[in-house]
Amino acid sequence: MATKEFRRILLDGNPVDVVVEGDELVAGDGRRVAIADATHLPPVTPSKIVCVHLNYRSRVEEMMTSLPKAPTYFHKPVSALNTHEGAVVRPEGCKWLNYEGEIAIVIGKTCRNISPEEAGDYIRGYTVANDYGLHDFRDTDSGSMLRVKGADTLCPVGPGIVEGWDFRGKRIRTIVNGEVKQDGTTDEMEWDMHYLVADIARTITLQPGDLLLSGTPAISRTVYPGDVVEVEVEGLGTLRNHIVTGPTPIRTDVGAQVTESEEVLSTAQGGDWEFRGIRKPKPPQP
Known part of the structure; x- marks a missing residue:
């Protein structure tokens, strides 16, 4: 096709x-x-953005963990939606903003209670995504990832939707300032696109335009204001964004505050940085 x-x-x-x-x-x-x-x-206006936690084998190995028996998910608010060439805002007072190059599934028609074999009929196409996270908030929200992954601008997608694309055996790379950081293929995925759609649609009705982000390969790392980040997917094109500092500091009179725990640093800089004596936290840039 x-x-x-x-x-x-x-x-x-x-x-x-x-x-x-x-x-x-x-x-x-x-x-x-x-x-x-x-x-x-943004090429679509979703009613929801659902993301899988871990899916690529290289990422699982990097985090020195194991996959659960079935995928687990989190939700990015639609207010996080951003676009190709858009600015990704690191709020003033935060330091640990990480990229995660991904492929997003775009739902094409209302979908509920289907099998994985039927899921392809409900997918309009695919687009490139970058599931940015503010790990400064990783110690809050009881694992829901809302403030880690849900801040404004932290879900750029695009540049377009490709219909008729076969997700099997496709290369995905993330490039920061011209240097390749992530390099994997969709063959690493434990659960493929059809499985993810069918799994979510068991209990949640998916509407046309909804996005499902399908996971990231190894080497998610911190980026800084001034950096240019590209996610390149074979057959889908390149999503490009740049990092800027937000003009307004994170308020300190309400809510949980940013932290720099071992969990925050090891996730932002690589799960093995402390144990191997490498990838020590890079001093945050202004």
């Missing part, structure tokens, strides 16, 4: 769905814009 890529851009001040044709984006009314000149928007 041939693939086809759809994007959503701001065109003459309006959000418009476009089709990729070579180096151009073509609107339904025939208007064309060069990809290099386009202002991208």
Whole structure:
């Protein structure tokens, strides 16, 4: 099956769905814009963003743990949604912002109580995602990951949705300032895309546009303001973002505060940094 890529851009001040044709984006009314000149928007408007915790074997080995018998999940608020070329904001007062290059499943039609064999019929396509996390908050929220993964801008997706793409045997890489940091393939996944959709849809109705993030390979590390982070997936393209510092400090008069526990540092800098004497925490940059 041939693939086809759809994007959503701001065109003459309006959000418009476009089709990729070579180096151009073509609107339904025939208007064309060069990809290099386009202002991208998130390619979908999801009602929910569901993410699997661990799925890639290299990540499991890196964290020196084992997979559960079935996948576990967390939820990113839709207010975390961001786009290709968008700024990812590290709030003032936080230090440990990590990337996680991923592939996002895009639901195409209402989905509930289906088998893995049926799941492909409910998937519209796939897009690239980066599941950023603020590990400064890792010691809070009883493992729900809400404040770690849910802050504004921490879920860029795009640049488009590719229909007709086969997820099997595809390479995924994360590149920071031109240097490859993550490099894996979807063959590492314990649970494939169809399994994840069917699992969630047992109890949660999935709607068109909903996103399921399918996990990340090894070597999630801290990035800093000024860094440019790209997630490149074979057949889906490259999602690019840059890191900036938020103008407003994290409030200290309410809620749990940021911490730098061993759990925070070992997760942000690699689960083995203390034991191997490598990957010691990098001094945070301004």
